[in-house]
Amino acid sequence: MSKAPLSVPEIVEAGLCMGCGLCHGVAGGDRIGFVMTPEGRLRPVAREALDESTNAAINAVCPGVRVEGPEPARAAPEAELDPVWGPADGVVIAHAGDEEVRYKAATGGILTALGQHLVETGEVEFVLHVGASREAPMRSEARVSFDRASLLAGASSRYGPSTPLHDFHALLDRGRPFAVVGKPCDITAVRNVMRSDERARTLVRYCLALVCGGMSDLTKSQGVLDDAGMKESELGLFRYRGHGNPGPLRAETVDGRAHEEEYNALWGDEVGWALQPRCKICPDAIGEVADIAAADCWPGGGPSGEDAGFNAVLVRTARGRELFDAAVSRGDIVVDRTSSFREMDDFQPHQVTKKNAVWARYAGMRAAGLPTPATPRLRIEGLAREQSLSFLVREARGARRRAHAGRLGEPPASFERQWGCT
Numbered sequence: 001m002s003k004a005p006l007s008v009p010e011i012v013e014a015g016l017c018m019g020c021g022l023c024h025g026v027a028g029g030d031r032i033g034f035v036m037t038p039e040g041r042l043r044p045v046a047r048e049a050l051d052e053s054t055n056a057a058i059n060a061v062c063p064g065v066r067v068e069g070p071e072p073a074r075a076a077p078e079a080e081l082d083p084v085w086g087p088a089d090g091v092v093i094a095h096a097g098d099e100e101v102r103y104k105a106a107t108g109g110i111l112t113a114l115g116q117h118l119v120e121t122g123e124v125e126f127v128l129h130v131g132a133s134r135e136a137p138m139r140s141e142a143r144v145s146f147d148r149a150s151l152l153a154g155a156s157s158r159y160g161p162s163t164p165l166h167d168f169h170a171l172l173d174r175g176r177p178f179a180v181v182g183k184p185c186d187i188t189a190v191r192n193v194m195r196s197d198e199r200a201r202t203l204v205r206y207c208l209a210l211v212c213g214g215m216s217d218l219t220k221s222q223g224v225l226d227d228a229g230m231k232e233s234e235l236g237l238f239r240y241r242g243h244g245n246p247g248p249l250r251a252e253t254v255d256g257r258a259h260e261e262e263y264n265a266l267w268g269d270e271v272g273w274a275l276q277p278r279c280k281i282c283p284d285a286i287g288e289v290a291d292i293a294a295a296d297c298w299p300g301g302g303p304s305g306e307d308a309g310f311n312a313v314l315v316r317t318a319r320g321r322e323l324f325d326a327a328v329s330r331g332d333i334v335v336d337r338t339s340s341f342r343e344m345d346d347f348q349p350h351q352v353t354k355k356n357a358v359w360a361r362y363a364g365m366r367a368a369g370l371p372t373p374a375t376p377r378l379r380i381e382g383l384a385r386e387q388s389l390s391f392l393v394r395e396a397r398g399a400r401r402r403a404h405a406g407r408l409g410e411p412p413a414s415f416e417r418q419w420g421c422t
């Protein structure tokens with residue numbers, strides 16, 4: 001990584017941005033806008049050239065540039081540090097106590113149940129998370145929920161782009177305690193802010209993460225609509241999963257037509273995920289810096305049918321342990337059984353491969369002249385040392401080849417070049 005901070009266009013064009021939205025608040029005012037690119041990605045565009053100190057402030061918190069690992073001081077007292085899965089003082093299989101939450105949520109409803117627990121017990125005033133856009137339900141947007149119903153309305157996974165942290169600094173300005181539920185990169189961004197911002201340290205009481213295989217470009221969702229003969233302007237509902245585990249993708253038009261696709265038809269083969277470049281080189285897609293991380297737990301890595309909804313849950317920090325135990329005591333969460341890091345390997349083989357490969361992928365990117373994120377305390381070099389030379393060479397060469405072919409970088413984002421306008 002060069003000494004001079006990367007500019008926002010450099011972060012985007014290097015393929016490091018995942019569109020979290022945080023730089024909007026760091027730059028202040030309205031100096032950064034967001035566009036949906038023709039590739040189907042939400043990306044920042046500076047309305048004016050930003051000075052070096054603003055770029056440095058963005059680099060310090062941007063989860064494309066800085067991905068710190070867990071801070072030992074936050075760890076739960078009994079936490080073990082697994083080389084692949086990071087810290088946890090226990091892995092359990094669990095689900096929401098409320099059957100409606102369990103049914104409507106992505107998996108077993110753990111994240112929604114924890115959010116509901118926090119607002120109902122008054123531990124936080126609201127939860128920042130993500131839901132379907134009310135005007136354009138194929139799109140996803142940040143949601144601030146103060147109650148049980150709003151949290152439930154935002155339950156389930158949104159696999160397309162969103163900018164959950166676009167108004168994060170404005171939320172800090174409210175001066176009220178809150179929790180953040182998000183992807184691991186969203187939580188990385190929040191922890192980056194907490195490092196230098198006393199308000200964030202005080203007000204963000206809990207960080208809860210979903211374990212994440214990567215975010216799909218909006219082209220993936222558009223492809224579903226095209227196949228169904230629906231137009232985005234006709235939609236009244238676009239749900240990626242939930243209403244069962246995993247539940248189908250369901251699109252409904254306002255004039256009463258409906259289309260469903262099974263989870264495996266869309267997500268069964270990783271080749272068809274249409275992932276943005278940053279996800280392919282993600283050094284922490286498993287929520288290592290969250291207080292609690294929740295995942296799917298299908299043996300072998302994918303569903304063989306529908307089930308009642310079960311999450312694998314990693315309780316990572318001391319605060320996470322207190323919250324989880326309180327939610328279990330109140331009946332908001334039900335624990336089914338204990339699990340283990342090695343069972344996580346079976347549930348999430350793609351995460352294990354990525355974690356083992358990411359250091360070599362960075363070597364390939366650097367050989368092609370691309371910058372790579374700083375990754376202190378994420379153990380990726382140590383994991384690489386455990387791999388065979390042939391694996392590392394293959395991963396590094398593959399990354400270098402994709403970088404040279406422009407597939408690990410991105411085209412410039414601009415107001416002139418937007419989704420539907422080129």
Ligand SMILES: Cc1cc2nc3c(=O)[nH]c(=O)nc-3n(C[C@H](O)[C@H](O)[C@H](O)COP(=O)(O)OP(=O)(O)OC[C@H]3O[C@@H](n4cnc5c(N)ncnc54)[C@H](O)[C@@H]3O)c2cc1C
Binds near residue numbers: 111
């Ligand atoms: C892009 C993506 C990729 C995923 N890949 C994997 C994977 O590889 N392996 C795995 O085990 N699980 C993956 N999941 C997570 C899984 O789908 C469940 O979200 C997770 O098991 C938690 O289930 P739950 O029932 O507790 O969640 P719920 O109770 O349904 O709560 C989910 C919460 O996450 C928030 N949320 C949903 N989408 C987003 C988003 N795009 N950005 C920020 N916040 C969001 C919602 O607002 C809600 O608060 C992925 C999820 C997403 C969004």
Ligand code: SF4
Binds near residue numbers: 019044
């Ligand atoms: S990752 Fe987030 S903070 Fe970094 S450039 Fe992209 S939108 Fe901005």
Ligand code: SF4
Binds near residue numbers: 183214284
């Ligand atoms: S794979 Fe990593 S960068 Fe991509 S959405 Fe998930 S956590 Fe964010």
